[in-house]
Amino acid sequence: MKRFFGELQRRGVIKTLVAYIGLVWLVMQVVEVVSGLIDVHEMVGPTTVIVFACLLPVVLYISWYFEWHEGSMRRTVAIDSGKLQPLGFFSWFGLVTVLSFSSYLGYDFLTNIAAEKAAEAEGQSQIKQAESIAVLPFTDQSPEKDQGYLAVGLAEELTSLLGRSEGFRVAASRSSQILAEKGLPPVDIGKRLDVETVLTGSVRATGSRLKIRVELLDTETGHTLWTENFLRELKDIFELESEIGRAVINLLQDKYLEAGSFKSLSSTSSTDAYVMYLKGREEYRKQTTESMKQARKLFEQAIALDPEYAQGYVGLADTIALLGDGPTQFGVLANDVSATLAEQNVEKALVREPNMAEAYAILGYIAMIRSQYEGSLSAFDKAIELNPSLAVAYMWKYRALYNLNRYEESFAALQKATELDPLAKAGQANLGWELSRRGKTEEALKIYQQLINDFPDYNMGYEGVADVSYSSGDLSESVRYYLKAADVSPDDNEPMFRVVDVLLELGMAEYAGKLVDRESDDYKSFFLVREGRYDDLFDYLEFQLKVHPDDPYLTFEYAYYQLMFGDFKIASKYTEIALSNLDDDFIYLPHLYLPAMQNIFIKKQLGETQEVIRALAELKEKISETDQAGWYHMFMDYSKARVYYLESMEESSLESFENAFENGWRQWWTRFDPIMKPLFESNEKARLLLELHDEKIETEMQETLLLPELQALASPAQDAY
Known part of the structure; x- marks a missing residue:
């Protein structure tokens, strides 16, 4: 170590360091004085400091090989030979490495500082580190209370937009809507959905003018993190969605998105087409045969108003695919017909907007309709890549993997789907079934009991408890819950048939015969x-x-x-x-x-x-x-x-x-x-x-x-x- 410091002194490295520090101090004094006299850019000071700091390793490296002598630079002779040695490959490689590393650090620091200052200027600097959020349906504050489709549709669009942000888990709109309809306060909804923050607000439409208020809440404390009011034209709704989404990311994530960098992919030039699309979504959410037929008509009208409306084609494809005659569809169209029509509309959507996650999810679903399970997986994976919070892509992927006998992978996909959409009835029923067949009866019963609490008129919760009870040897309890399932779903004969099966199992043929x-x-x-x-x-x-x-x-x-x-x-x-x-x-x-x-x-x-x-x-x-x-x-x-x-x-x-x-x-x-x-x-x-x-x-x-x-x-x- 003593020899090393002696060499530093001989080569003039320490002298160079002292001189460099003095030069930096002098320059900074000049910058400070000039900044006080004239209006300079706020980045001048930070840039000067970072440039000098990053150049220091380069200056010290050069001073090891060169020295200042009688007004000119010359090579420093080696101490062992006393002769000048030519700079070899490793010397030049070291110089390039130090210069590259210093440049990278300088650029990284400058970029981060610039982003922080821009965020501070917009009032959107990070106020809380959060990795999860739920967007609740906005409150319809129109005098006639006839703008519900707009209030819920805006929340759905924001959910989809935020879901595209990497490392940010966004609860599915469906679960948020169900809990909101039950009248739970926003913070309680956030806790039930296991998210750290909740975005809520209100919307009021007067003619073509929109008045929107948004509020970002901390689920843990209930405190308001951010609130803002917007007054915009309906035609500017997509820019507004992007602005709100960008603000949320900047406020909750350790990164800064510049204005215009987080765009909605579902925009249209026709406000009438957008309104028609939202009304179609309102019918789609009802999930009945008649409502799905009506949704199809509304999506077709939206496309007629704007033939370039990619989101309209996606909505239409989704609806047509579900109108097929499979066991989980609505039985209006033959499956081959519904698959072909849906595929045609998805392709039109992707030509106009190639990065729509929902479009790829529907492509995967169409492949499943055709029993092309292996082929569907690439589409689901692409959808998840584009929107890691797209719950339906995970749910459909679960079904595809299950049909391929890839049970552990399918179970993982199902768990992710129910994490994102915990109030999806079919998802919870499937999760309970998967847990019960793995011998995790307590966990399965907890799922089914929660399903009963959330949806007391849904028979699968009762049937789930009955199935678990039967498998555990509690036959009397299984009879009790099969009877409850039959009571809430009198058109479904299966629960009563199961009652008869268990009664015959118990030797109670006389009762079963009644x-x-x-x-x-x-x-x-x-x-x-x-x-x-x-x-x-x-x-x-x-x-x-x-x-x-x-x-x-x-x-x-x-x-x-x-x-x-x-x-x-x-x-x-x-x-x-x-x-x-x-x-x-x-x-x-x-x-x-x-x-x-x-x-x-x-x-x-x-x-x-x-x-x-x-x-x-x-x-x-x-x-x-x-x-x-x-x-x-x-x-x-x-x-x-x-x-x-x-x-x-x-x-x-x-x-x-x-x-x-x-x-x-x-x-x-x-x-x-x-x-x-x-x-x-x-x-x-x-x-x-x-x-x-x-x-x-x-x-x-x-x-x-x-x-x-x-x-x-x-x-x-x-x-x-």
Whole structure:
């Protein structure tokens, strides 16, 4: 170190440093004096300081190699040789590196200072570091209260605009609107949506003039962070949206956006087209068949008023896509027709505005309509790239990934969708279902209970609780919630059918018979087997097979009951027929795998050892895939118990059966299961567990009998459902 400082002194580096500091001080004095005499730009002082500071490393580096001698610069001789050495590659490389690094630092500092001063001049310097926001529907303050479409539409546009900002999570408009309609205060809405800030305001239209007031609130403290009033012409609404969005970003993010740098992508030159578009959005939000038809007409009128209106084409494409005849659509158009028409309109939108995230999301949805799930993902990813807060893109991506059996990725997309849009009913129902099949029953119940609280007239919340209760072995509770689901959705037969299923599971055929027609083809075989009328059961199924000889599900049902209560040879014959016609999705259900296991059991009884080994290996691979997908259910434990017993692994089979029982396994046919029956007969612990299992079913039956909802529904005066 001593030698190094000696070398600095010999080369004149320290002397140069002192002289440089003196020069800088002198120049700064001159700048200060001049600034006081004349009006100079506010950046002169900061620029001078930064330039001199960044030049210092360069000056010191040069002074290491050169010295000032008798009025001219000359090279400094090396101390070891006493001779001048030519500047080599590394010396020049070092000079370029120091110069480049100093220039970069200077530019970065100057840019940041300029942005800060510009923000201060506009009153938009950062007042809070926040990474999340919700835009609430604006209050309609028009005298006639007929500007609701404008108030909500403005909030939707601002949500979409802010969603494009990287690193800024924006809650979906739909959730904000639902909570606002419930009358919650803005701060409470922000807390429910788990955002740090809330943007709210009011709008009043008088002729073509708009009076808009905006207010930015801190969710944690409830304090107002910023408020502003705007008086503009309706034709300037898009510039105003951009101005408000830019102000919010500047106030909450550690960056500064210059005026004109944050533009709305949904602008139109026709105010009439914009109004027509907002009215179309108002109809679209109602999500009924008639409202969607009306929305389509309004979007078409908006485009007629301005054929260059990209957002109008997007709205029209979205509506037409949802008018298809798929299970989650409105059934007005054939799917191929709706997909083609929607695609044509999306392409028109992208020609006019190639960076609209919503357009790419709809392209992905159109691909899903056509079952092109792999192809849809690139469109969804592009939409998310352009707008990381676009909840619907994540929701549709979840569906596409699920159909591709990419379950963990699909679950992650669903979680993101519900984070952005926590009051989306379908999203919450799907999240509850995904959690429950992963064995996270407490989390699933919390989701479903919140769904019931938010939407007491929505049946899926009740059905969700019922499904989780059933899977947990709480059969009486499942009956109670299926009945509630049937009450809030009387046109949906599924909840009542599930009530009947559980009642038959509990051996309550008499009660079940009061709720459905026990002679119907949907239920006759279930009533016959639960009442122990096996001869009548086989006669009925044989007749049905003559009527429907090509029905593989009916064939398997006949083989299944024959194996438990009838003839082994008949069961063997019809199992083989069923398996030759059943698709893999039925054979390898994620829970029971009934046909595959039944086939293995029969082959084992027939002594076909090699076939049993092959089929067991294939079945275990399918179960392993289910495990890897994160699925968990009591049925999985019972399935493993059966597989282990088929492999003659009695202890492992017993352990899995015990796990299934503890996790809620309550199936009436367990005692008659031909695969497990030898274990129950030969193993004392297995026999005791089976007795406990049957006692639990009896307890659940007694508790179900006490349900007042069931008593009222199944009274003698009650007609069949």
